[in-house]
Amino acid sequence: MRPQPVPYDGGARPTLAVFKLASCDGCQLTLLDCEDQLLAVAGRLDISHFLEASSAVRPGPYDLALVEGSVTTPADAERVREIRSAARFLVTIGACATAGGIQALRNFADVEEFRATVYARPDYIATLTTSTPVSAHVPVDFELRGCPIDRGQLLEVITAFLAGRKPDVPNHSVCFACKRRGTVCVTVAHGTPCLGPVTHAGCGAICPAYGRGCYGCFGPSASVNLPALIPLLRRDGMSDDDVRRALRTYNAASFAEVEGAPS
Amino acid sequence: MTTSSSVPGAVISASEGLAALVDVLAEDRTVIGPTCRDGAIVLAEISTADELPHGCGVELEAGRYRLVSRPDAMIFAHSAGPQSWKTYLHPQRERLWTVDRDARGRLAFQAEDVAPPAYAFLGVRPCDLRAIAVQDRVLGGGPHTATAYRRRRERAFVVAVECTDPGATCFCTSMGSGPGVGREDGDAAAYDLALTEVLDDEGHRFWVRAGSPAGERVLGRLPHRPGDAPSRVAAREAVAAAAQHMERAMPPVDLHALMAGSLDAARWDDVAARCLTCGNCTMVCPTCFCTTTEDVTDLTGDHAERWQRWDSCFDLDFSHLHGGPVRASARSRYRQWLTHKLGTWHDQFGESGCVGCGRCIVWCPVGIDITEEAAALHAESADRQAAAEETP
Ligand code: SF4
Numbered sequence: 345m346r347p348q349p350v351p352y353d354g355g356a357r358p359t360l361a362v363f364k365l366a367s368c369d370g371c372q373l374t375l376l377d378c379e380d381q382l383l384a385v386a387g388r389l390d391i392s393h394f395l396e397a398s399s400a401v402r403p404g405p406y407d408l409a410l411v412e413g414s415v416t417t418p419a420d421a422e423r424v425r426e427i428r429s430a431a432r433f434l435v436t437i438g439a440c441a442t443a444g445g446i447q448a449l450r451n452f453a454d455v456e457e458f459r460a461t462v463y464a465r466p467d468y469i470a471t472l473t474t475s476t477p478v479s480a481h482v483p484v485d486f487e488l489r490g491c492p493i494d495r496g497q498l499l500e501v502i503t504a505f506l507a508g509r510k511p512d513v514p515n516h517s518v519c520f521a522c523k524r525r526g527t528v529c530v531t532v533a534h535g536t537p538c539l540g541p542v543t544h545a546g547c548g549a550i551c552p553a554y555g556r557g558c559y560g561c562f563g564p565s566a567s568v569n570l571p572a573l574i575p576l577l578r579r580d581g582m583s584d585d586d587v588r589r590a591l592r593t594y595n596a597a598s599f600a601e602v603e604g605a606p607s
Numbered sequence: 608m609t610t611s612s613s614v615p616g617a618v619i620s621a622s623e624g625l626a627a628l629v630d631v632l633a634e635d636r637t638v639i640g641p642t643c644r645d646g647a648i649v650l651a652e653i654s655t656a657d658e659l660p661h662g663c664g665v666e667l668e669a670g671r672y673r674l675v676s677r678p679d680a681m682i683f684a685h686s687a688g689p690q691s692w693k694t695y696l697h698p699q700r701e702r703l704w705t706v707d708r709d710a711r712g713r714l715a716f717q718a719e720d721v722a723p724p725a726y727a728f729l730g731v732r733p734c735d736l737r738a739i740a741v742q743d744r745v746l747g748g749g750p751h752t753a754t755a756y757r758r759r760r761e762r763a764f765v766v767a768v769e770c771t772d773p774g775a776t777c778f779c780t781s782m783g784s785g786p787g788v789g790r791e792d793g794d795a796a797a798y799d800l801a802l803t804e805v806l807d808d809e810g811h812r813f814w815v816r817a818g819s820p821a822g823e824r825v826l827g828r829l830p831h832r833p834g835d836a837p838s839r840v841a842a843r844e845a846v847a848a849a850a851q852h853m854e855r856a857m858p859p860v861d862l863h864a865l866m867a868g869s870l871d872a873a874r875w876d877d878v879a880a881r882c883l884t885c886g887n888c889t890m891v892c893p894t895c896f897c898t899t900t901e902d903v904t905d906l907t908g909d910h911a912e913r914w915q916r917w918d919s920c921f922d923l924d925f926s927h928l929h930g931g932p933v934r935a936s937a938r939s940r941y942r943q944w945l946t947h948k949l950g951t952w953h954d955q956f957g958e959s960g961c962v963g964c965g966r967c968i969v970w971c972p973v974g975i976d977i978t979e980e981a982a983a984l985h986a987e988s989a990d991r992q993a994a995a996e997e998t999p
Pocket residue numbers: 518519520522523527528529530531532538539540541549552557558885887972
C-alpha cells in the first residue's frame with residue numbers, strides 16, 4: 345500500500361528531506377537553483393534533511409522525501425529501504441534515480457573486470473553488478489525524469505504535493521513540446537538525427553530550439569516506437585554504433601528495455 | 608471592390624505596393640506573415656515587407672522540408688510551413704481563469720479577460736482560409752463558443768494570397784479548398800483582401816480584390832492602379848496552372864463512408880508499425896483543435912489558475928480514464944486521428960476536417976502520408992467488396 349500525499353491543512357509545516365545515492369548532485373542542486381521560489385518552498389516546507397544546503401539534520405519521519413541517485417552498492421540498497429520507511433511520500437528525481445543513470449552502462453559490461461582494472465585494491469570495493477533505479481528496490485510514489493531534472497517540473501511536483509493533487513507532468517514525447525514552442529523540426533528541415541519522437545517530454549524541447557537533435561535526457565516516453573525511428577537516425581548519418589551510443593547515455597537501462605532497442 | 612475599370616480589383620506593385628500594405632496594416636495591428644527562420648518559412652510578427660521571404664522557395668516531400676532560393680523574386684511561392692494561423696487564433700497555451708483565497712477562506716474566481724490582440728494575417732493560403740472557417744465552426748459556432756478565440760478572430764484582418772506554386776505535398780484541389788480563393792462552394796472564411804502574385808514581362812505585382820469594407824479602406828490607402836485585363840488573366844492562369852500541377856490527391860471517393868467502413872481494416876496495423884505516435888501531425892494541422900486543461904497552484908496554496916493547452920489524440924493521456932488509456936495502441940490512436948479528420952468530422956461539423964494543406968505529410972518525421980493511407984484504405988475496402996461479391 346503506497347502512502348497518500350498529505351495535503352497542507354494550515355497546521356505544522358510538512359517536513360522535506362533530500363537524499364542522495366549514486367549521482368552527481370545536479371538534480372538536488374536544482375532545488376537550490378529555484379532562486380525566487382526557494383524562499384517560498386522553505387516557507388511551506390520544513391527542510392529537515394538536505395545536506396547540500398545545511399549540515400543540520402533532523403530525524404524522520406519525513407512528509408516528502410526527494411531521492412537522487414541510483415542503487416549501485418549493497419549499502420545503497422539497504423539505505424533506500426530506510427529512506428522509504430521514513431518517508432510518507434517518496435519522489436525520485438533524475439535519470440539516476442528513475443532509470444539507473446549513466447552508471448547503468450555497467451549493466452551491459454563485466455563489473456568484475458572494471459573492478460580489477462581500475463582499483464589497486466579491488467577487494468576494498470563493495471559494489472553491485474548493476475545500477476538500478478530506486479523503484480527496483482522500494483515502491484516510489486512519483487518519478488520525475490531528466491538529466492538533470494527541470495526546475496519548473498520540480499516546483500510543480502512540490503506544489504502539487506502541498507495541494508494534495510497529481511502533478512501535471514506529461515508522459516508524451518519531446519515533439520509535443522517542440523511543436524508547441526514553435527521550433528522548426530531539425531529532422532524534417534535539416535536532416536539532423538533527433539531522439540525527440542521517443543523521448544519523454546519535460547525539458548521544454550531545448551536542444552531542437554538550438555538546432556540540435558534531442559539527446560534523450562529524459563528517457564523513453566510512454567509511447568515509443570524505436571523500430572520506426574532507428575531507420576531515420578541511420579538515414580541522417582548515424583552508424584549502427586552511433587545509434588547504440590545515442591540510446592546508451594543517462595537513461596541507458598530504460599532505453600535498453602524498449603522493444604526494438606539495439607543489443 | 609469598385610474601380611472605374613471594367614476589370615474587378617486593383618493592381619499593386621510587389622515593391623512599393625506591398626511595402627505600403629505592411630505599413631498601413633502595422634499602424635494599428637500586429638502583422639503576422641511568412642519569414643525565413645531556422646531553415647524554414649515560418650509565421651512571425653513582421654514590421655516591414657522586407658522581412659517577407661523574397662526569392663525563397665521550399666522543396667517538400669513526405670517527412671522532408673528544405674528551404675531553397677528561387678531563380679526569381681517571388682515572395683509567396685511556397686507552402687506548408689511548420690505553423691498555421693491557429694498558432695495565433697487558437698494558441699498552444701492560454702489562461703482561462705484564476706482563483707484567489709482570502710484570509711477568511713473565501714474564493715474569488717476571475718475569468719481571463721484580456722483585450723485580444725488585433726492581428727493582420729498576411730499570406731493566408733486558400734487552404735488555410737478554409738481551415739480558419741473550419742475552426743470558426745468548431746470553436747466559434749455552436750452553443751459553447753470559445754470566447755477568447757471568437758474575440759481574436761473577430762478582430763483579425765485577413766490578407767489571403769492565392770497559390771501559384773503548390774508544394775509536392777499539397778492536395779487542396781481534391782479537397783475543394785484551393786489553390787484559388789472564393790470558390791463557388793463559398794465555405795472558406797471571408798477575407799479582407801485577396802492577392803495573387805504575378806511576375807512576368809509586365810513586372811512583379813499583385814492583383815488585389817477587397818472582400819470587406821475594411822479591406823476596401825486599406826486598399827484605398829495603397830498606391831494602386833485599377834485592375835487591368837493582362838494582370839487579371841496572368842493571375843487567373845497562374846492559379847489554374849497551380850491546380851493542374853498538384854501532385855497529390857485524395858482518392859475521389861466518399862471518404863466519410865470509407866472511414867466508417869474501415870474500422871477493422873488491416874491497414875491500421877501497417878501504419879501503426881511506422882507511426883511514432885509523436886503527435887507532430889496534429890500539432891501542425893490547421894484544423895486540429897483539441898485541448899486539455901491544467902490547474903496550476905502556487906506555493907502559498909491561495910492562488911490557482913486554469914490553463915488550456917493543445918492536446919493530441921496521439922497522447923496516451925488524451926484518452927486516459929479510470930484505469931488507463933482507452934486508446935493504448937498506436938493503431939487505435941492513428942485510426943482515431945484519420946477517421947475523425949476525414950469521417951466523423953462530417954457528422955460533428957458537417958464538413959471534412961482536412962483542407963489538403965499537406966502539413967501533416969511534410970512534418971511527420973517518418974513521412975506518413977494521409978493521401979496514401981486513405982488510398983490504401985480505399986484499395987482494401989474495394990478488395991473486400993470484390994471478395995464479398997464473388998462469394999455466392
Ligand atoms: S526536432 Fe526532434 S523533438 Fe522536435 S519535432 Fe523534430 S523530431 Fe520531434
